[in-house]
Amino acid sequence: MNIFPRLFIFLLVFVLTPSYLNAQRGEVNGIVKDTTSYPRVANATALVISAKDSILQKFTHTQKDGSFKLVGVPYGNYILIISHPNFGDYTEEITLSDSIKIISKDFFLVQKSILINEVLIQRQRDVKINGDTTEFNANNYKLLENASAEDLLKLLPGLKVDKDGKVTAYGEAVNKVYVDGEEFFGEDPTLATKNIRAEMIDKVQVYDKKTDQETITGVDDGEKNTVINLKLKDEFKKGFFGKVYSRAGMPNSFDNGAMINIFNNKQKLSAYVTQSNIGGNSLSWSDRKNYGASANNTVYEDGYMYTYYSSEDDILDGDEGVSNSINGGTNYSNKFMKEKLGLNASYSFNSGNRDILRTTNTRQSINDSVYLKNDSEQYHASLKLHTPSARLVFDLDSNNKLTYSVTAKIKEVKLQGGYYSETLNSQFDSVNNSERSIDQNTQTTNYSQSLLLSHKFRHIGRTLSINASLDINNSAKTKYVNTRQQYYNGGLLSRKDTLNQKNDQDMAAQTTSVKVSYTESLGKKWLLELHYKPTFATSSSAIFSKVKDPIGEYTLSLDTLSNQFEFNSNKHETGFSLRYTNKKLNSSISISDELGEQQRIDLLNSTNNKSLNYNAINPSLQLRYTFPNNMNLHLRYSGNNQQPQINQLQPIKDYSNPLSINIGNPTLIAAYEHRLNVFVHKYSVQHSKYFYANISYNLTQRDFTQKSTFSNEGITRYMTINGDNTSGISVWSTIGRSILKDLLRVSIEYSFYTNNGNNIVNDVKNRSFNAQNSIGCEFEYSIEKVLNVSLKYNLSYGTNKNVGTITTATNITGNSIGTSGKYNFLKHFYFAWDYSYNRNQSNTATAAPYTTHMLEANGGYKLFKNKGELGLVGYNLLNQNNGYNLYQSASTITRSQHNVLGRYFMISFTYNFSNKGGIHKNGDDDDY
Amino acid sequence: MTINRIILATIFILLSVIGYAQNFINKGVITYERKVQIHKVLEGNSWAKNNIESFPKFYISTFDLKFNQDTSVYTKTSEDDQKSGSWAVYSKDNEIITFFALEQNIVKRAIYSDVYTVKDSLPKINWKLVNETRMIAGIECKKATAIINDSIFVVAFYTERIQISGGPEQFNGLPGMILGVVVPRLHVSYYAQKVTSMESQTTPMPKQKKQSMTRKEFEEMVMKNMKWAFTNSGIGVLYLFL
Incomplete structure (x- = not known):
């Protein structure tokens, strides 16, 4: 009986044969039910895809009783998806392992009629929030053929575009728009938003831009710099596109321009030219920047620079005036050496003229007296500006990278004009009046470059980077000034001053800084960063004032208004940062110590030499937490030492404005500012619901306070002292969603701003409190490609309280309502409008409510297969644009008015052209 | 009473049939349109490039997939004009019978004038x-x-309304019927034009051909004899898969 061998084999087979089906494999089973009507869902599909690469592992269908079984699923991490055509998908992350061999439960599906259909069926409608980047899928928004990127940005929740094309994201201004990660005419974002077409864009990313060095070290300094990146669709990366437009009107207004872009994957070449004389309607956002004094200051990393500004230089800040200009430029970018070397170079020029006519009325309460000041000004300015710049990124190898960038600004501004001002007391008697006329020519050159070398060691997280930068600013100004002041006492002329001088002002400044940063990872989640940054800044300024000699030539030196000095500022910053990151939390804490010295040398009078030393500690903390369901929280805190400037301790005497004299305060010490900011945002795909809130609080200890004495002649002498603590809160929040089957978008915006301040006038302390509340709502209705209408209403209430010897309080209530839209009809016609109405009412007896009405409209016909548009544009149709501004502060109310263009019409023609190399028509295979 | 029951039953059956037809299709016919971008295919070929204009831009043909829950039969029904000649040798005379439960298929393939029958398990696609x-x-x-x-x-598109893991050519393995397939590299796409539910349709059981070979044997034969097809940007794959 040979059963033993058989038994042996039998046992061998059954015991030793590994059961492939059960080892290392698990099972998912369950019953699929409906949340509402029928209890069981048959014919649903249950499948598992691997969590990391979405590869389909197993699938099955539910039986009539709703049950299913997925067997033989290898251990691992998966996403379980249960779906049925009439229900919304159910997804769940699951893991099968030795400890979890079987997952068995009930699954509930929600009927699609309950969930809004569009959201689920159009799966592409998603917004991804990843860290601090919000990415919108542009494919969800259907716009007309030649709609620009700007038109697309207007539809994205949280983004707003104003009439001039300036974009704000979550309340923060966006200063740069990148195209496919590259600079595109870096200085002016509207060149990207107005010229890149919406149909070319695949995704729109909004994020906080870090500097190159921050990107390598992984630690950022907490400064917010919101930028937008337009990622293009692959088929549009090849080909050319552009537009030509021409507008002309009576009597002599014109606005023309052309732009062409040639893209060939890695290579991009763009060029544009514009010519316009309707700039006064709303001075283009970029033109404003070009004229402004801010263009004189290159942004270099917090180096101190002493600059001597006479009051005229403020004239060109702001957006007043009527202008004409010619602007143009070209931008080139390419990648070489198998994408190791990237180059982006651009050049732009701006040339134009601007005429400003402005009248201002100010009512100032000084303790118990009231003074009225009336000014009227007229200026003509002309500008020539050239801006070449380049940026090189070189990946030497996978561990070493070099980034170099250089920008130059060569500018010439000519200004001629005059100013007349009078001050009256409450009895309308003259206190003083003055007249000034100037003729000046300023030439400035700014040149800045920076080089970043970074090295990654083999040990992950260990990096060393060195960033060196050099900034040079030179400016030469020649100014002819003619002034006459008259002072009155009790209504009678008591004193008269006249001066006719020629000023030559030369300024040169140079700042060099190097930041060395070393990072080391301490485990998977912690990173330590150490840095040292010395900055050396030196500047010199010389002003030569001359008056006319007996022959009438400017040769006699006027020493009281001439000076020559040098200013040196060196500082050494050492610090460290500690960063902790896990899946949901990204946080860092930094402390840096700043040791500095400043020195002012007066080359004409050494008694004016002054130096100071300081040591400051600046901590900062930042936190970013991602909640489930697309909600993000950012928190930032920083402490900053506010160093007084030498000019506040001991000023150089400046007699260019005899009515306002700065006396120094050598006992002034540093103030300290605490800033806290919290930003929350959440987005839900259903109904495009979103919520953003940005809350900031700041507190300044020993804040710099102005102490002034106002004489009977109307001359103010002021100095800076350390005053009480001041604080402020600002809140900006918006909530919105789509209703009525997603056709109507509603949003509500609420903002709140409060701060307090001090000043001392004639030894009486005045405390001021400002608060401003504003609430508004906006409705937007759109029918794809046919109609876009928006209606907004805003109510604001501002109070201003000044507590001194008397307490005064003023309130301004503002109401504004506006509507804008565009309607496309009869296939080829279009009509667009923009109307706004504002009413500001102040509660002071002397102020009457002020109303403005603005209406702009245009309409036309589309030609050449919708590539061209021929139309009529009307600006300021109600002829009520009058450049009115109302400004209120602790003790003053200022009303000003400047010149603007009146009503006018133009005939406009636009032609868009493109040749998409590699583009496929509908139904083509590659277009999947 | 019984008449009521009969009526009720009929209504029920009709409802379930209608309901079924609206929601799920278990038996029917799908007509696919296959489009080949001739110009793109010829781009790689040096001498055809010169007279590329003489070729039409697209080569369009239609196929039918008759299916039920057990089997499907895929055949060609019409063809575009013959001008494209032998350049669009994409499964000219394929006929594919798929057995879902057994996970096998029989592919009848013509290479020039020879017809081969390949019987093997369904190709596994991840x-x-x-x-x-x-x-x-x-x-x-x-x-x-x-x-x-x-x-x-x-790239494939499948529908959960047809809970059969089939599709055109040899594409299979998704939780629902594949209605669209695009192979960008070969410039070819298959899109369903019409889906008809045929509850009463009985799919014919195909006759078993006597001489058949396994896929491996077929692959080896093709690789050996038609090496030139594989040098031309993978077009050889079409002899094996499409």
């Missing part, structure tokens, strides 16, 4: 599900992608 949808023939389809033959990328 599908990656993508969170996108598209409408094809009026039906909402979900998207999946895969790499076949190690390097050829394909």
